[in-house]
Amino acid sequence: MAFSSNSALQRKCHCEKDKINQGSILYHILNHKRNPRLPTCSCKHESKEKAALGSPYIACKAASEVLLKTVNFMKNLPSFWGLLQPDQLLLLENCWAALFLLGLAQEGVDFEVIEPSKTSILKEILTNQKGKGTDEKTSSEPSAAEVQKVKSFLTKCWSVDISTKEYVYLKGIVLFSPDVSGLHAPQYILYLQQEAQRALTEYIHSAHPRDTSRFSQILLALMSLKSINAPVITQLFFRPLIGNMQMNALLMEMLYTS
Template identity: 45%
Template sequence: MAYFDGCHCLGNRRQNSILYSILKNDNQTEQHTHRRPGAALQQQACSCGSKKKVALRCPQITCKTASAVLVKTLKFVKNVPCFRELPAEDQLVLVRSSWAPLLVLGMAQDRVDFETTETPEPSMLQKILTSGQERRGSPHEQRDQGVTLADIQGIKAFLTKCWGLDISTKEYAYLKGAVLFNPDLEGLQCVHYIHGLQSEAHQALNEYVKMIHREDPARFVKLFIALSMLRSINANVVAELFFKPVIGTVNMEELLLEMFYGK
């Protein structure tokens, strides 16, 4: 394949294609936690409701579950041979960019559902007392005031879409490969190689779908529609919702690096 000829990262290890790597990694079938999805996604009549701030109803349980999914996700990434062959700089770029969508994909695969509750609006006195602190705070701190109902709706819509498609373990593996190997990120050295890996993931998924779901010729397109929904989910929202209740002000990127390179 032409993608691999011009990249020094591949060397002579052509056999470590994305198809080989992901299938080899995913042969250890994960047991799904089959929980029934929660209440149906509620539609808001106006945009005002979607801007309301919400938080997890049971943060202790949900955050613990999300953390376990993140550990499995990073383990999946580290066990892909062609990922390990990439330069360390490229590995960091890919992990920083893909951890959140991969986590939400993992939550869909493990059938992790969650409920939220509306956070109370601060009183006028609280707003007056904290206004000076907000002006002195950084822009990030000022934004870091919870997630909106619209953010939750985006995540819930993606989870519901995946559960409705009844995605198989192998399909999830190919989707993870397509998300992980994103050649459009800035700072990558082995762009052509990574582009080739993503193309192989797409091709492998397409061939698998055609073989297993012959009665549904549009399934490949449906899976890509789900991926497009995944791209709209903001990583800061994922960190705020599922990890801030546990790690507080700890930098999420530092935590990721510690988890990824820690023993």
């Protein structure tokens, strides 16, 4: 499912220029089978620069498939289904984006990024299919700096060459987050997280006995997820498909629909 592009957003910041002069479309896509980097800059205007997917149909389709696998991962965990439903919903709402990004990394999904003005007309077609009710706020693109955080996380995971088993344990660590506010059983969820971390540690020691830095490298990549907000993921990969539909509503539908 991985894909990449040889073209990328090649643009200079302004200062550098001065110096040199279910009825949703998402389900429709899922039911039909099927490393460029953003430049960084320390200038104050960086946060105002926007970014968009260069090939929205390809990227959104791949992202939709990863999201489906992400929800199925939760569905197939007996320890998750053993929790009270309110706790399931809180974990789903607060952890889906991080789990999704781990899924992108595991599947090797890269994506092309371009200037919003150069966005494919297909994105406009997809968005317009949701009707004229889509407001300007929901169709706005995330900042280039925010997208760069996503790209950077994927690069970190790929540089460590994380294995399938390691991804499973990492997803367990991310999913069972006892710090989520409002949980009914935070202590039990902490226990589940510690079990996932223990399993990851034992696996690394067994599979990579001579690599003393591997565990810290993987956890360092995991920590970078905290700087990536779920709304950025929604705007980048799913808003063109679901329009004004709330992401949490879609996730609940996916989780509790067999």
